[in-house]
Amino acid sequence: MAEVSPLHTPEVRRVQFAWPEDQTDKWHHSMPEFGAGANAISLLMTYAEPYGVGQLRKGLVEIDADDELTERAHRLMSQEMSHLRAHKAFNKALISHSRTARVLDRFGKWIFGRLAKRSTAFGVAFAAAFEIVAFASARWAEAGLRRYFTGADEQSATLFLWHLAEEIEHKGIAHDVLLAHPEATKKYKFVLPVAFAVLIGFTAVGGLSLFAFSRHVFNPLRWARLIGWGISFAFVVMPVASTSLAKGFHPDQLVDPPWMKMWLREYDEVSQTMPLWTDAGMGASANTTLDGPARLAA
Ligand SMILES: [Fe+2]
Ligand SMILES: [Fe+2]
Numbered sequence: 001m002a003e004v005s006p007l008h009t010p011e012v013r014r015v016q017f018a019w020p021e022d023q024t025d026k027w028h029h030s031m032p033e034f035g036a037g038a039n040a041i042s043l044l045m046t047y048a049e050p051y052g053v054g055q056l057r058k059g060l061v062e063i064d065a066d067d068e069l070t071e072r073a074h075r076l077m078s079q080e081m082s083h084l085r086a087h088k089a090f091n092k093a094l095i096s097h098s099r100t101a102r103v104l105d106r107f108g109k110w111i112f113g114r115l116a117k118r119s120t121a122f123g124v125a126f127a128a129a130f131e132i133v134a135f136a137s138a139r140w141a142e143a144g145l146r147r148y149f150t151g152a153d154e155q156s157a158t159l160f161l162w163h164l165a166e167e168i169e170h171k172g173i174a175h176d177v178l179l180a181h182p183e184a185t186k187k188y189k190f191v192l193p194v195a196f197a198v199l200i201g202f203t204a205v206g207g208l209s210l211f212a213f214s215r216h217v218f219n220p221l222r223w224a225r226l227i228g229w230g231i232s233f234a235f236v237v238m239p240v241a242s243t244s245l246a247k248g249f250h251p252d253q254l255v256d257p258p259w260m261k262m263w264l265r266e267y268d269e270v271s272q273t274m275p276l277w278t279d280a281g282m283g284a285s286a287n288t289t290l291d292g293p294a295r296l297a298a
Contacts, residue, residue, distance in 0.1 A: 009071070010169040012078040013264075015162055016272045017086055017155060019093055030151025033211050033222040034229070038160055039094055040206025042087045043104050044199070045163075047112035049084040052130055053077045054116070055123025056177055062120055063180045073177055076170040083163050090159060100213050104206045111198060121183035122191055128178040129188065129195035132244045135171045135251060136237035138164035142257035143236070148229075154276040161277050165260035172251040179250075189245055196241060204230070 028035030060073055095101045115126065141148060141164050149157045178184050208226075216222050243249060266275045 010075045010079055010166065010173075011264075011267075012075055012082065013162075013166070013267045013269075013274075014082050014272050015086065015159075015267070015274050017089060017159060019089055019155070027153040027156035028151065029153070031148075031222075031225065032214055032216050033207075033226050034148055035152070035156075036210035036214065037203055037207030037226075037229070038156075039101065039210055040104060040203050042090055042094070042160075043101060043206060044108045044202050045087040046084060046091060046105075047108045048130065048199070049080045049087070051112045051115060051123070052127040052174070053080050055120060055127050056174060058120040059124035059127075059177050059181050059184065063177070065177070065180060069176055069180065072173050076173040079166045079170055083166070086159055086163070090156070098210065098213070100209050104202075104209065107206075108202065111202070115198075119183075121181060121187050124174075124178055124181050124184035125187040125191035126195050128174040128184070129192045129241075129244075130199065131167065131171055131174045132192070132241055132251065133196060133199050133237060134164070134167035135254060136240040137233075138168045138260060139240070139257050140233050140236040142260055144232075145259070149277060154278055157277045158274055161260065161263070162274050165264045168256050168260055169264065171254065171256075175251050192241060192245065196237075200237070 026032065026035065028038070056073055056077060060070055065073065091101070091105065095105055115123070118126075141161070145161075149161070178188060211217060211222075211226070240254065243254075244251070263275070263277075267273070
């Protein structure tokens with residue numbers, strides 16, 4: 001584990017995307033089963049992100065947080081709200097094309113409506129646990145970038161990878177709020193399995209449901225891939241999640257996957273764009289033209 005660097009402060013990037021109406025439900029052309037799982041995550045994010053932000057905001061008030069923690073938490077919240085906006089726009093076309101997606105969207109709303117009735121201590125612990133799962137997801141995705149995203153629509157791949165990259169960037173801030181909130185700290189070990197069940201369970205059930213209603217459902221190779229991804233993800237997320245229960249743990253001790261952090265540096269503030277992820281060159285140096293790397297339409 002690396003040295004703790006608690007003062008790391010994330011940058012707020014309002015990346016703009018422009019989705020064609022018919023694109024977001026079938027964005028992964030070569031592995032639709034991967035796209036189905038990612039779409040389930042996208043549907044959940046429009047409820048998970050505002051829940052986490054709302055709970056951290058209430059937590060900051062309860063602990064009477066100092067200016068530094070408040071500033072860092074506000075940056076995390078701004079990043080999460082950017083993710084929320086991007087996923088909402090992405091989901092619009094998805095929901096309009098799929099009845100299953102509409103059902104899942106209502107289910108996600110119901111889950112987080114129930115969670116919102118719990119205490120702020122529960123919510124802060126949930127937000128910290130959510131960040132741990134998000135960090136592990138980023139690690140898993142970066143370890144198999146080409147394996148998972150080759151054949152995907154570049155803009156959609158860029159949305160998911162930008163989101164994951166920023167999860168790495170702000171991985172420790174919700175935990176700082178947790179540590180400053182004694183009640184939430186006490187609850188963490190009980191809330192972690194709940195967060196795990198909600199996030200992983202929804203992704204699995206949602207992804208399989210979306211896939212089950214696609215024309216690819218009878219292809220055994222695709223099922224084998226899904227099982228393999230589930231196993232490989234478990235091998236990444238379980239050690240990270242269990243380490244987070246150890247005394248003295250802080251997410252800043254976890255080693256970041258390197259490529260996503262480097263790619264984030266390529267954000268262009270003027271055009272509010274990231275270089276598009278492409279399987280040919282993995283983003284920053286990919287698809288370079290005389291004007292520089294290919295970017296999202298601003
Ligand atoms: Fe996020
Ligand atoms: Fe996050």
